[in-house]
Amino acid sequence: MASGVIFHPCFLLSYYLIGLLVTAHNVPQAQLIPYHGQHLMKASIGTPPVDIYGVADTGSNLVWTQCVPCDDYFNQTYPKFDPQKSYTYSEISCHSEECHEWDQVHCSPRNSCNYISGYVSGGSQGVLAKEKATITSTSGQAVSFDIAFGCSHSSNLHYDGHETGIIGLGSGPLSFVSQIGSKRFSHCLLPFGTESTDPSITSKISFGNGSEVVGDGVVSTPIVDRESRHEYYVTLEGISVGDTYVPFNSSGKVSKGNMLIDSGSPTLSLPPDFYDRLEVEVKKQISIDPIKNDTLLGTRLCYRTEITNENGPILTVHFEGADVELKPIQTFNRPIKRFEYYCFGITNIASTYNEFSDGTGVYGNYVQANFLIGYDLETRMVSFKPTDCTKL
Numbered sequence: 001m002a003s004g005v006i007f008h009p010c011f012l013l014s015y016y017l018i019g020l021l022v023t024a025h026n027v028p029q030a031q032l033i034p035y036h037g038q039h040l041m042k043a044s045i046g047t048p049p050v051d052i053y054g055v056a057d058t059g060s061n062l063v064w065t066q067c068v069p070c071d072d073y074f075n076q077t078y079p080k081f082d083p084q085k086s087y088t089y090s091e092i093s094c095h096s097e098e099c100h101e102w103d104q105v106h107c108s109p110r111n112s113c114n115y116i117s118g119y120v121s122g123g124s125q126g127v128l129a130k131e132k133a134t135i136t137s138t139s140g141q142a143v144s145f146d147i148a149f150g151c152s153h154s155s156n157l158h159y160d161g162h163e164t165g166i167i168g169l170g171s172g173p174l175s176f177v178s179q180i181g182s183k184r185f186s187h188c189l190l191p192f193g194t195e196s197t198d199p200s201i202t203s204k205i206s207f208g209n210g211s212e213v214v215g216d217g218v219v220s221t222p223i224v225d226r227e228s229r230h231e232y233y234v235t236l237e238g239i240s241v242g243d244t245y246v247p248f249n250s251s252g253k254v255s256k257g258n259m260l261i262d263s264g265s266p267t268l269s270l271p272p273d274f275y276d277r278l279e280v281e282v283k284k285q286i287s288i289d290p291i292k293n294d295t296l297l298g299t300r301l302c303y304r305t306e307i308t309n310e311n312g313p314i315l316t317v318h319f320e321g322a323d324v325e326l327k328p329i330q331t332f333n334r335p336i337k338r339f340e341y342y343c344f345g346i347t348n349i350a351s352t353y354n355e356f357s358d359g360t361g362v363y364g365n366y367v368q369a370n371f372l373i374g375y376d377l378e379t380r381m382v383s384f385k386p387t388d389c390t391k392l
Contacts, residue, residue, distance in 0.1 A: 033354040095111070125152065128151075152205070189368045192345070222381055249273075266345075286303070
């Protein structure tokens with residue numbers, strides 16, 4: 001989920017493990033649950049532990065969950081975390097170094113570190129605190145870490161059920177990845193709508209040694225550093241529709257780091273000129289007539305017939321040094337279950353984001369589905385491996 005927050009230089013919090021040595025054969029791992037276009041990472045916080053289901057978000061850098069008391073909140077199925085019931089909870093002092101690793105903080109009258117975290121679709125406010133966070137591992141044993149997190153007492157994001165907050169997976173100092181000391185991680189996201197066909201299917205996210213993406217079919221592209229940013233930007237050169245190449249810019253010139261890889265945003269969102277040229281070519285290669293003049297759909301490219309490998313084109317995303325092939329299951333979806341509408345899952349960024357006026361796009365989770373995607377923070381590479389994520 002794209003975030004406008006800027007961070008200070010990175011630091012790593014120490015972490016501890018309970019009764020478990022992490023090795024390449026025993027990798028910290030968490031369950032990913034598909035839900036309404038998001039992927040929820042299951043973890044627990046506190047002692048005794050309380051389960052949380054945070055949106056797994058490579059586009060942001062803070063871990064937070066809704067807490068009681070909550071003045072303004074979104075409805076959630078699971079109980080909110082109550083810090084008074086955990087004996088490992090402690091608020092972070094406003095005068096501590098940890099407090100000021102987050103850009104938007106202020107001191108409360110009782111010296112607490114109050115934070116604000118903003119996103120495209122809303123925000124969260126609360127108190128930064130220390131707590132024990134626990135996930136599973138490939139051995140089945142629990143692994144626990146001492147982390148800083150946001151105990152949210154006010155949130156206006158448009159969530160409506162199983163989400164309890166966000167688990168930021170960027171490389172900023174307060175992200176989950178940085179705080180557990182992980183130099184690499186990988187995830188495998190399920191196709192959109194999987195929970196409607198079989199709610200029992202989940203996937204995985206893995207951290208540290210043993211989470212590398214290797215083997216046949218792996219392609220990799222460099223992470224591009226952008227000033228004061230701690231997310232994962234890569235370079236997109238163009239997209240082929242079938243055999244027809246559509247360049248990112250009509251001029252042929254491409255800026256490095258023009259694409260944010262964001263597991264917390266659903267769609268692949270492109271700058272207007274690039275999107276328009278891509279949509280024209282996609283329409284050319286689908287012989288079915290698109291839906292026209294539907295007030296519910298607006299300007300979206302949609303069809304009344306399901307787009308499959310038989311009637312829809314393969315799209316090849318050309319990153320710097322890596323070609324990623326997308327099938328219709330990743331580029332078309334059914335956004336409204338009660339209607340037989342099948343819509344293009346790639347959008348014009350002007351209709352969804354206001355902050356990327358510099359020509360940056362967002363590589364959302366629809367097109368990440370059925371790829372094992374690895375982030376290596378030492379080699380500064382993102383790797384893609386075609387994988388049936390329902391079988392992991």
